[in-house]
Amino acid sequence: MTGNLTLLTDFYELTMMQGYFKNQTNETVVFDAFYRNNPSGSGYAICAGLEQVIKYIKELNFDYDDIAYLRSLNMFDEDFLDYLAGFHFTGDIYAIPEGTVVFPMEPLVKVVAPIMEAQLVETAILNIINHQSLIATKASRVCFAAQGDPIMEFGLRRAQGPDAGTLGARAAVIGGCAGTSNVLCAKEFQIPALGTHAHSWIMSFPDELTAFRKYAELYPTNTTLLVDTYDTLRSGVPNAIKVFSELKEAGKMPSAYGIRLDSGDLAYLSKKARQMLDAAGFTDATICASSDLDEYLIDSLKTQNAAINSWGVGTNLITSKDCPSFGGVYKLAAIKRNGEFIPKIKLSENTWKITNPGNKTIYRIYDKETNKIKADLISLVTDTIDPTKPLMLFDPIATWKKTLLQPNTYEVREILIPIFQNGQCVYESPSVMDIQAYCKKEQSTLWDETRRLINPQEVYVDLSNNLWNIKNDLLSSLNSI
Numbered sequence: 268m269t270g271n272l273t274l275l276t277d278f279y280e281l282t283m284m285q286g287y288f289k290n291q292t293n294e295t296v297v298f299d300a301f302y303r304n305n306p307s308g309s310g311y312a313i314c315a316g317l318e319q320v321i322k323y324i325k326e327l328n329f330d331y332d333d334i335a336y337l338r339s340l341n342m343f344d345e346d347f348l349d350y351l352a353g354f355h356f357t358g359d360i361y362a363i364p365e366g367t368v369v370f371p372m373e374p375l376v377k378v379v380a381p382i383m384e385a386q387l388v389e390t391a392i393l394n395i396i397n398h399q400s401l402i403a404t405k406a407s408r409v410c411f412a413a414q415g416d417p418i419m420e421f422g423l424r425r426a427q428g429p430d431a432g433t434l435g436a437r438a439a440v441i442g443g444c445a446g447t448s449n450v451l452c453a454k455e456f457q458i459p460a461l462g463t464h465a466h467s468w469i470m471s472f473p474d475e476l477t478a479f480r481k482y483a484e485l486y487p488t489n490t491t492l493l494v495d496t497y498d499t500l501r502s503g504v505p506n507a508i509k510v511f512s513e514l515k516e517a518g519k520m521p522s523a524y525g526i527r528l529d530s531g532d533l534a535y536l537s538k539k540a541r542q543m544l545d546a547a548g549f550t551d552a553t554i555c556a557s558s559d560l561d562e563y564l565i566d567s568l569k570t571q572n573a574a575i576n577s578w579g580v581g582t583n584l585i586t587s588k589d590c591p592s593f594g595g596v597y598k599l600a601a602i603k604r605n606g607e608f609i610p611k612i613k614l615s616e617n618t619w620k621i622t623n624p625g626n627k628t629i630y631r632i633y634d635k636e637t638n639k640i641k642a643d644l645i646s647l648v649t650d651t652i653d654p655t656k657p658l659m660l661f662d663p664i665a666t667w668k669k670t671l672l673q674p675n676t677y678e679v680r681e682i683l684i685p686i687f688q689n690g691q692c693v694y695e696s697p698s699v700m701d702i703q704a705y706c707k708k709e710q711s712t713l714w715d716e717t718r719r720l721i722n723p724q725e726v727y728v729d730l731s732n733n734l735w736n737i738k739n740d741l742l743s744s745l746n747s748i
């Protein structure tokens with residue numbers, strides 16, 4: 268994402284902005300960016316994209332060209348365009364750090380700002396957070412299926428454009444991929460650049476053996492040979508073994524070496540290849556597989572005892588093919604009047620689509636003994652929790668379902684933290700590899716039942732007593748209209 272992104276917004280944000288400007292109703296408001304369903308049937312999501320949101324907010328500025336373009340639309344008056352020419356973000360932003368495990372209905376980003384500013388930034392915040400959280404979540408699932416084997420992100424060529432390929436690869440690494448074949452992403456975010464070689468390399472030589480020898484000569488420290496161009500078991504693997512044997516004899520054994528399978532029955536071929544490599548003494552050769560993989564295929568191959576210990580995953584990961592959107596929304600939750608936040612609610616026929624009103628935060632409650640998440644409690648910012656006291660949690664819809672947490676058996680962490688205050692950034696994004704390490708720890712706070720790929724157990728996202736009361740009162744008052 269390069270260049271001035273200030274116009275990366277929906278037209279209606281600008282027409283509404285002009286309306287607020289004309290009515291002089293630039294009140295401070297609270298907007299929450301949250302999502303309603305975990306993608307891909309997952310029991311959780313991984314939030315990502317905050318670094319790009321921060322960059323976008325810092326760089327917000329309508330330049331001369333932007334103003335001239337808006338003027339040319341004959342929709343905006345000069346006084347509003349003058350305001351835009353001097354525009355910068357002056358509000359507060361709170362967010363859940365990248366790499367955190369998150370659940371439906373939780374504000375991933377909260378904007379507290381004059382309504383004109385808060386309205387403008389809706390689209391870009393959703394665009395960035397929705398995309399990267401989608402891919403980070405998918406990557407987390409793919410990595411979970413691989414049970415600790417490294418996953419190389421290979422998706423750039425079939426990603427939905429350069430940004431999706433590059434920021435998607437960044438998100439994939441946050442979610443757990445070992446690195447990416449996308450060189451621009453690797454450079455930009457200091458991520459390992461990884462890869463093997465293509466069939467074209469083999470096909471450009473008169474024969475497979477010569478192609479393997481040349482590749483091994485060129486890359487003596489990391490030699491992965493693609494063995495499926497002609498005949499995996501009759502030609503590819505035997506030729507790879509021949510080259511590895513030659514290197515061994517010459518005392519030039521690479522520190523990392525192996526083969527890549529890219530077609531056929533990956534379980535059968537990997538087991539046969541393993542036997543052949545082991546019989547030749549190459550027990551530490553890596554067997555990498557690629558070919559339209561996703562979390563379900565990797566899981567299936569694991570169940571089939573495939574002898575694969577490294578994976579290349581492209582299209583299905585970078586496009587999140589089974590679930591192409593994250594579904595995050597941005598809703599007005601409160602308006603500040605006379606120094607006080609007045610809660611606002613959006614009704615819906617679907618109970619679970621009704622928004623949570625007020626200026627909120629999120630407390631994550633951990634079981635003290637296991638450090639696993641017990642529940643998340645969406646609360647008012649004025650709510651506090653004292654873990655030395657009992658805490659009653661209740662299902663916000665089926666309110667009779669309750670759990671009483673005993674004093675000193677749980678721990679609490681506020682997961683929504685300040686990012687901008689009065690327009691100034693107060694948060695420094697960690698490196699992507701540090702976010703990956705944090706994300707790994709985050710995933711260890713999930714119960715196994717929540718991590719499983721199919722029909723996972725949902726994590727409880729409850730409302731504090733005070734928030735529940737406010738919501739209920741608002742619903743009752745609206746119902747009596």
Ligand SMILES: Nc1ncnc2c1ncn2[C@@H]1O[C@H](COP(=O)(O)OP(=O)(O)OP(=O)(O)O)[C@@H](O)[C@H]1O
Nearest residue numbers: 529530531532533534535558559560564567568571
């Ligand atoms: N043992 C296996 N169990 C389940 N799925 C597998 C297994 N082996 C391979 N697959 C998957 O089956 C699909 C095979 O696709 P397909 O037959 O179209 O192509 P291919 O074998 O890769 O050959 P080519 O690349 O030559 O078209 C891929 O998605 C691959 O990941």
Ligand SMILES: O=P(O)(O)OC[C@H]1O[C@H](OP(=O)(O)OP(=O)(O)O)[C@H](O)[C@@H]1O
Nearest residue numbers: 421465466529557558559560580581582
């Ligand atoms: O299947 P994916 O998960 O998207 O993983 C990436 C795929 O991209 C490459 O194939 P491609 O046919 O594009 O090029 P190649 O000639 O190198 O095989 C690679 O060989 C993988 O099969």
Ligand SMILES: O=C(O)c1cccnc1
Nearest residue numbers: 421448461462463464579
């Ligand atoms: O390096 C590789 O093997 C690679 C890179 C991109 C796509 N497929 C494979």
